[in-house]
Amino acid sequence: xxxxxxxPSALRxxxxxxxxxxxxxxxxxxxxxSWVGWRRGFTSKAxxxxxxxxxxxxxxxxxRLALVDFGSLEAVARLEKAIAxxxxxxxxxxxxxxxxxxxxxxxxxxxRSDNVVEGNCAEELLQNAHRVVxxxxxxxxxxxxxxxQDEQEPFSHx
Amino acid sequence: MLGxxxxxxxxxxxxxxxxxxxLCQKCLSLIKKTKFLNAxxxxxxxxxxxxxxxxxxxxxxxxxxxxxxGIPVAVKDNFSTSSIETTCASNMLKGYVPPYNATVVQKxxxxxxxxxxxxxxxxFAMGSGSTDGVFGPVKNPWSYSKQYRxxxxxxxxxxxxxxxxxxTGGSSGGSAAAVAAFTCFAALGSDTGGSTRNPAAxxxxxxxxxxxxxxxxxxLIPLVNSMDxxxxxxxxxxxxxxxxxxxAGHDPKDSTTIQDPVKPFTLPTSADVNKLCIGIPKxxxxxxxSSEVRSFWSKAANLFESEGAKVIEVSLPHTSYxxxxxxxxxxxxxxxxxxxxxxxxxxxRCDINVSTEAMYAATRREGFNDVVRGRILSGxxxxxxxxxxxxxxxxxxxxxxxxxxxxxxxNSGVDVLLTPTTLSEAVPYLEFIKEDNRTRSAQDDxxxxxxxxxxxxxxxxxxxxxxxxxxxLHVTSFSYLPMTNELAxxxxxxxxx
Numbered sequence: 001x002x003x004x005x006x007x008p009s010a011l012r013x014x015x016x017x018x019x020x021x022x023x024x025x026x027x028x029x030x031x032x033x034s035w036v037g038w039r040r041g042f043t044s045k046a047x048x049x050x051x052x053x054x055x056x057x058x059x060x061x062x063x064r065l066a067l068v069d070f071g072s073l074e075a076v077a078r079l080e081k082a083i084a085x086x087x088x089x090x091x092x093x094x095x096x097x098x099x100x101x102x103x104x105x106x107x108x109x110x111x112r113s114d115n116v117v118e119g120n121c122a123e124e125l126l127q128n129a130h131r132v133v134x135x136x137x138x139x140x141x142x143x144x145x146x147x148x149q150d151e152q153e154p155f156s157h158x
Numbered sequence: 159m160l161g162x163x164x165x166x167x168x169x170x171x172x173x174x175x176x177x178x179x180x181l182c183q184k185c186l187s188l189i190k191k192t193k194f195l196n197a198x199x200x201x202x203x204x205x206x207x208x209x210x211x212x213x214x215x216x217x218x219x220x221x222x223x224x225x226x227x228g229i230p231v232a233v234k235d236n237f238s239t240s241s242i243e244t245t246c247a248s249n250m251l252k253g254y255v256p257p258y259n260a261t262v263v264q265k266x267x268x269x270x271x272x273x274x275x276x277x278x279x280x281x282f283a284m285g286s287g288s289t290d291g292v293f294g295p296v297k298n299p300w301s302y303s304k305q306y307r308x309x310x311x312x313x314x315x316x317x318x319x320x321x322x323x324x325x326t327g328g329s330s331g332g333s334a335a336a337v338a339a340f341t342c343f344a345a346l347g348s349d350t351g352g353s354t355r356n357p358a359a360x361x362x363x364x365x366x367x368x369x370x371x372x373x374x375x376x377x378l379i380p381l382v383n384s385m386d387x388x389x390x391x392x393x394x395x396x397x398x399x400x401x402x403x404x405x406a407g408h409d410p411k412d413s414t415t416i417q418d419p420v421k422p423f424t425l426p427t428s429a430d431v432n433k434l435c436i437g438i439p440k441x442x443x444x445x446x447x448s449s450e451v452r453s454f455w456s457k458a459a460n461l462f463e464s465e466g467a468k469v470i471e472v473s474l475p476h477t478s479y480x481x482x483x484x485x486x487x488x489x490x491x492x493x494x495x496x497x498x499x500x501x502x503x504x505x506x507r508c509d510i511n512v513s514t515e516a517m518y519a520a521t522r523r524e525g526f527n528d529v530v531r532g533r534i535l536s537g538x539x540x541x542x543x544x545x546x547x548x549x550x551x552x553x554x555x556x557x558x559x560x561x562x563x564x565x566x567x568x569n570s571g572v573d574v575l576l577t578p579t580t581l582s583e584a585v586p587y588l589e590f591i592k593e594d595n596r597t598r599s600a601q602d603d604x605x606x607x608x609x610x611x612x613x614x615x616x617x618x619x620x621x622x623x624x625x626x627x628x629x630x631l632h633v634t635s636f637s638y639l640p641m642t643n644e645l646a647x648x649x650x651x652x653x654x655x
Contacts, residue, residue, distance in 0.1 A: 058539070066493065066538045067500075067519045068531045075532060082489070082536045082596060088482045089552050092559065099554030100561060102384050102414070103370050103611075110413045124257040128504040137502050144513035 038071055054080050064146060160184055160340040164397035167343060168225045171217060178217065178228030182210035182272050185230040189274065189341045195297045197335035199235050201275040202242050206230070209272045216270065225400050227270030232336040232345040235276040236283050237263050237388070238377040242273075246379055247291025248281045250505050250525030260377020261409045262346060262388045269404050274342050277332030280595075281527050283348055283381050284492070286356055286602035287590050288331020290529050296331040298324040298361055298584050299339040324584040327360035327602070329353040330389060334361035337391045344401050347389040350381050351484055351599070352579070352606025354389025359579035366390040366398040367609070371416040373402075374409035382491040383414075385610040399425045431467040437572035438469065441477035442605060448582035455578050462576070472572055474563040479556055480608040481600055486540050486553035487611070492530075493537025499525060529595040557611050564609075577605055 054076055063069050070076050122135055131138035159167065159176060170176050189201055213228035222228075233239060236246045238256035245251045259267065267273065280290045289295035300306055301323035310322060326335050330347025334357035337345045347354035349367040358365020366389060373388050380386055388405065392398045407420045438459060443452070463469045501507030501521035508520040526534070540549040567575070580602060590598065 054539075061542070062535050062538050063519075065542075066534050067515065068522050068526065068534050069519065070535065071523070071528070071531070075528065075535070078532050078594065078596060079535055079539065082485070082532075083539065085482060085600065086486050086540065086549055086553075089479060089486065089549070089556055092476070092479050092552075092556050094552060094555035094559070097555040097558055099551050100558035101554060103561065104414060104416065107371075107416060110408070110410065110415070110417055112410055121257065125503070127257070128254060129502065130507040139502055140511045140514050140517050142514045144515065146513075146515050146519060 038069070038073075053083055060148065160188060163394050164229055164343040164392060164400055165225065168227070168229060171228045172222060174217075178210040178213035178272065179207065181228060182206050182230055182274075185274055185341050188339070189336075192299070192339045192341060195299060195335050195339060196294050197277055197296055197332040197339065197341070198232070198275045199245060199247065199278050199291075199293050199332070200243050202239075202273055205242065206272050206274050209267070209270075213270050213272065223268070223270035224404075225269075226266065226404060229271050229344065230274045230342040231266055231271045232274050232277050232333055232342040233263055233266075234279055234283075234330050234333050234345070234347045236279060236348055236379045236381075237276075237346060238379065239263055239273070239276065242276060244276065244379070245293075246282045247279050247293055248525065248527070248530070249292055250499050250522075251379075252292070252506065254505055256377075258377065260388075261374040261411060262405050263377065265405050266346075266401075271344075274336075277330070277336050277345060279332055280329035280529070282379070282496070282530050283329040283350065283353055284529050284533060284599075285328045285595050286352070286599045287325045287587075287595075288328035288335075288357060289325060289587065289590060290328075290527060290595055292527070295587060296326045296328075296335050297587075298326045298331075299335055300324060300360075300362060300584065322586045322588065325360065325587050325590050327357035327580065327584060329357075330365075330391065331357045331361075333391050334358050334363055334365070337361070337363045337393060343392065344397060345391045347391050348378055348381070348386060349389040349606075349610065350386050351488060351603040351610050354391060355579050355606050356602060358391055360584035364390075364392050364395050364398050365579075366392075366402065368402060368406065370610075371414055372407075372420070373405050374407075374412040374415050376409055376411040380495050382488050383495065384487070384491065387610075396425055399423070431462055431465050434462070434467040435571055435573050436462050436467050436469045437472035437567055437575045439474045439477065439567075439575060439577060440471050441474055442577045444581065444604065446581050446601070446604075447578065451578045451580070451582055455576070459576055469576075470572070472567045472570070472575070474560075474567065474608070476556065476560045476563050477608060480560050480611065481604050483553045483556040483560060484603065484607040484611060485596075485600060486549050487557065489533045489537035490540050490550050490553075491537070492533045493535075493541060496526070496530065496534050501525070532596065560608055560611050579605055581605075 059070060059076065070079070126132050126135065126137070129137050159170070159181070162170070167176075167181065171178060171181070186201070186203055186206065189198060210228060213222075216222050216227060235244060237260040238244050238258060240256060240259045242255070243252075244254055244256050263273075278288060278291055278293055278296045280286075280288050281292065284290070287295070306324070325331070330345075330349075330353050333345035333347040333354075336342050338361040347357070347365070349355065349365075354367050355365040368387050368390075370385065370387055375383075375386055375388065378386060378388055390398050390401045390405070392401060403422050407415070408417045409415045436459070438455075459469050499505055499522060500518045506521055506525040508517060508524050510517045510520045523531075539545060540553075581604065593601075
């Protein structure tokens with residue numbers, strides 16, 4: 001790894017990209033194949049029934065934000081129907097109307113005094129997690145974003 | 159004994175006609191017999207028997223905790239129950255055992271109730287049929303009623319007896335079925351867009367949705383924070399009042415509960431409707447309303463009129479937009495609430511270890527079903543920067559207009575509104591699944607969700623006197639399935655006076 005750090009930046013970038021692809025390939029092997037796989041059919045099929053509101057960019061954006069995948073064209077069609085349904089709201093005249101966040105907007109939220117009244121239940125809480133080390137929840141490495149559509153390797157070599 | 163009301167059984171317990179243990183065992187045995195309904199996800203037999211034993215000790219010493227002591231109850235599986243698996247009928251929480259009790263569960267247990275088990279629902283309470291949970295759909299006990307079976311025999315011969323069973327409605331279908339099948343005397347459901355009242359209507363039991371802020375949501379796994387409330391399902395209105403009395407009130411652990419003191423109340427034994435003004439919202443006369451429901455609605459209105467109440471037509475002009483508004487707000491809040499399920503601290507976790515994002519993504523894919531994922535994605539769409547103003551804020555503005563509609567009507571001298579709960583009686587499962595969850599929810603929630611958005615009003619689904627309610631309305635058999643009317647505000651009227 002130290003040789004990587006001391007290499008010129010272009011080489012470093014390249015090495016990082018390779019690392020990313022390898023890790024991603026491993027992940028795909030472990031089961032994320034269908035996460036990306038379903039989208040391969042997306043751009044190539046043009047469904048005349050769909051309004052086209054939900055473009056490939058929107059899909060990718062939503063999947064990344066929500067960390068939940070559509071999984072199929074039917075799911076995209078369902079979203080489009082949901083959007084069309086929601087569009088009916090445009091017909092309502094809301095000029096001068098304030099948005100309503102809560103029905104209790106005329107009341108003050110209850111605030112209690114800032115004293116410790118409960119806690120010390122780390123053991124109980126840790127019991128529900130799958131991976132724990134001492135009193136830590138164990139997470140995989142962060143700051144590695146899901147690859148974009150064009151960064152994916154073809155699957156033939158896996 | 160199991161068919162009695164809560165109050166009757168409580169009296170029987172106090173007078174020693176039956177012991178809590180005997181009652182508990184009867185209910186457990188009935189649960190086993192009615193397993194095919196799939197109303198329960200978890201039956202907490204050992205816990206129940208232990209609680210019944212303790213209740214018995216209290217009765218022997220003459221120290222009963224009140225009307226709920228020793229009474230079998232059931233709780234929907236999206237309420238956290240300490241040491242009892244709480245799944246929300248989802249793979250995401252299979253095997254999850256909460257370390258605490260939801261406040262409403264704790265209150266029931268503190269009053270001596272005996273917890274029979276956790277009931278089935280649509281996954282994460284999303285749906286109007288109780289058909290979309292991972293443990294399978296719930297069957298409506300009325301599918302096995304004599305009248306329905308006879309009606310079906312007339313229609314189709316040689317068809318498999320069980321193939322045309324009816325849905326319970328949702329999403330608290332398990333709770334409704336548990337109460338309707340006499341396996342418990344009261345059950346907790348949750349109500350966001352009608353999830354307590356819809357199954358209550360289809361199963362012929364009373365479904366009560368308290369005003370937002372009256373009952374604590376602490377421990378109720380949230381769907382839509384600004385609309386969720388715990389709901390109560392019982393076999394008669396009086397029972398619902400008993401349970402409400404135990405559950406209502408400020409909870410320091412839920413800052414959205416109102417701080418006003420809640421006075422204990424009992425319903426009057428005979429209702430005097432002379433001074434009551436009942437509103438019939440004309441916009442609720444939807445074209446899709448079945449003729450039977452419409453006729454029951456008329457009958458109920460006429461009944462009140464004949465007893466001296468004033469029945470007038472009122473208008474809730476934004477009714478046709480309320481389901482759309484609800485759809486946007488619901489999916490948006492759901493998108494936010496479901497973000498907590500990442501596999502790290504609780505719940506399902508997949509094996510991928512490449513990166514946190516990859517792990518979260520795969521966990522959520524494995525843990526959530528299509529319905530949940532669909533709502534999350536829709537919600538995220540409406541919350542995108544470019545859509546926020548046009549969808550989410552717009553829906554919040556429409557919400558105010560809807561809430562104002564109700565305020566205006568109640569300010570004009572109307573005490574209660576009388577409306578149907580559902581468009582028609584319970585449909586067969588095979589019919590129900592012809593449309594997807596979102597479409598069905600949009601159709602079935604049409605009468606119930608407006609009140610969730612307005613929040614202020616108390617609503618109840620009261621079965622037409624199929625079951626027991628006596629003297630007044632004589633039900634003829636042209637409908638063999640339960641159907642109910644909503645009486646928004648009626649309990650509030652009694653509480654206030």
